Amino acid sequence: QVQLVQSGAEVKKPGASVKVSCKASGYTFTGYYMHWVRQAPGQGLEWMGWINPNSGGTNYAQKFQGRVTMTRDTSISTAYMELSRLRSDDTAVYYCARDPYSSGWSVFDYWGQGTLVTVSS
Amino acid sequence: AIQLTQSPSSLSASVGDRVTITCRASQGISSALAWYQQKPGKAPKLLIYDASSLESGVPSRFSGSGSGTDFTLTISSLQPEDFATYYCQQFNNYPLTFGGGTKVEIK
Numbered sequence: 277q278v279q280l281v282q283s284g285a286e287v288k289k290p291g292a293s294v295k296v297s298c299k300a301s302g303y304t305f306t307g308y309y310m311h312w313v314r315q316a317p318g319q320g321l322e323w324m325g326w327i328n329p330n331s332g333g334t335n336y337a338q339k340f341q342g343r344v345t346m347t348r349d350t351s352i353s354t355a356y357m358e359l360s361r362l363r364s365d366d367t368a369v370y371y372c373a374r375d376p377y378s379s380g381w382s383v384f385d386y387w388g389q390g391t392l393v394t395v396s397s
Numbered sequence: 398a399i400q401l402t403q404s405p406s407s408l409s410a411s412v413g414d415r416v417t418i419t420c421r422a423s424q425g426i427s428s429a430l431a432w433y434q435q436k437p438g439k440a441p442k443l444l445i446y447d448a449s450s451l452e453s454g455v456p457s458r459f460s461g462s463g464s465g466t467d468f469t470l471t472i473s474s475l476q477p478e479d480f481a482t483y484y485c486q487q488f489n490n491y492p493l494t495f496g497g498g499t500k501v502e503i504k
Contacts, residue, residue, distance in 0.1 A: 383431040387440035
């Protein structure tokens with residue numbers, strides 16, 4: 277069965293960086309794009325971008341350009357999302373989510389359990 | 398960016414009720430719309446894709462309709478496990494965007 281297992285909660289200071297991992301199992305990791313979506317406390321969902329695990333190609337939402345880096349390690353079927361220059365309004369649950377169309381323009385059929393990132397001085 | 402406006406933002410309903418949630422896009426998105434259900438502390442779950450296609454394993458009481466700018470999610474007979482927040486999402490244009498959510502509560 278498809279599973280996406282994310283790394284644990286993080287607490288960071290403003291200006292720091294955070295790197296969240298998402299380990300995939302139950303399917304061919306390189307066959308499906310992986311997206312990242314975040315959700316601030318009590319708020320809605322916000323798309324951040326995607327990575328093509330096969331090529332390493334990425335597409336980031338303009339809002340996060342210059343601050344986000346998505347990478348992958350195909351040897352361990354894991355995707356990563358690193359967000360730098362953290363601010364208090366980056367406090368959110370970060371999700372990885374699989375793209376069943378592998379096109380980038382897609383829905384999300386499987387989600388990780390979420391990783392809470394808290395940014396506080 | 399395409400704005401998705403959901404209405405209502407919340408509703409109270411009883412078990413067995415028919416519930417309808419609407420999602421309006423700020424510009425035409427063809428049928429590139431999905432619906433998700435999210436329960437507290439959990440990741441969203443895909444219910445409907447391509448505006449009206451039911452995701453595998455999702456009960457048939459859920460249905461979706463619409464195209465262009467106006468879309469609807471209908472729950473034909475609300476069950477206790479359906480109390481949750483529902484989001485629409487468009488995938489016609491970047492950035493991919495979500496509606497603000499509709500919270501379905503117990504009356």
